[in-house]
Amino acid sequence: MSVQGRVAIITLNRPQAMNAISMQMRADLRETLEAFRRDPEIGAAVLTGSGEKAFSSGMDLREFAQINADMPVAEMKRFRWAQAEGIAAFDKPIIAAINGVAIGGGFELALLCDLVFAAESASFAFAEIKRGLMPGNGGTQRLSRRIGQARALEIILTGRSVSADEALALGIVEYVVPQAELLAKAVALAAEMAAQAPVAVRSAKAAIQRGAELSLNDGIRLEQDLAAFLYTTEDATEGPRAFLEKRAPVWRGR
Template identity: 45%
Template structure:
């Protein structure tokens, strides 16, 4: 796939997409968002891809935030709402995709960059990374799900503190707060992300999709409803050929060969 602002690589069943506007700290402009939409559609619908990794090029930033010049050019509240809804749809596409999405945060992930990472399933960070939602310093607020996903991760009070103050967190601080799952030396980050992605790519695709859906939806409903939905999704997974292969391989003491159905 060819893009102006993204780099595409596929290694087996793992797709690696790098934000590639290093001269602008990989800031998200409209063209980049449009290209990311194409990536999401491609990954979601291509059976040769099992896992998506998002990272940044240039070594300094994952995504440094939104394109400030484009924000400055907004002429009305209506345009602001439209921009946010467009970006929110892209983040939802990552969150709802039936395949794991890993954010390899290799530098600054601020504003819209952290919001995209929050929509991913697993966040790995370089020890040099810095994350935050500093929109308040621009006279605006996070608009791509940041107020909602951050609060769900760290709790209402801490989310308010971080958003009201626009604080930047180190990778270690983000790890301690549960914003990222693992921190690695910068030179090891992408290799560790690829290692994890390769492991996930060997799993049964339907089971991964059902597990992701159960967790994402279940946290937003009551426990009884969530458990009933879990049972339904378990039933879907249990009825697949992969379930028969997985249980058979366990009993036969061999590695399973999943086919995605």
């Protein structure tokens, strides 16, 4: 991982295994995200993979087979539930920069992020069905909510690969860029978000994400509550003052 200004860059770094997600990687990712979530100097994050071949090839199947060889089904369910990556709890903007293949759990990591950049050579697949399995960390739910039930069914039940251009057309990703520009483009957008008032950014993200699970009336009520809360912050006073004084605001994050 590294930091550029107020943007944390988190890299899945197992290139020899196509950045397959091991239990140690999951633990490290959770801890890293929690540290950046609490760090007032970090305003946004970018998640990418090491190398140009793979963002992540998904779960480390060899390790998974060893761990679950004698584990009862009920315990396996509890185990998987307890091993969430932590992206869903990250309340600052997080952008995925997909530098290669995103398969299975790698695809699920991308879907957890707020926005997705993909290199022109990137591709996406849920291949679990070809191994007698299915996505088990939110893939069926997040993909269907993102692109619709019929399209999600077709992609998941065939296990086929989706190119970057098709992913853009379907709405799986927001941007497709040349490989050489991928990280810079993702970091630039993250930096633009990180430059805004921290409490306002986190509140607006919460309104959008939580509101998506509510009725329109309840979502508007949530928005009003969060907007009213922001009026009590120091940053809400600083923003208009800086505008009137024709200078850049100095955010306090409170």
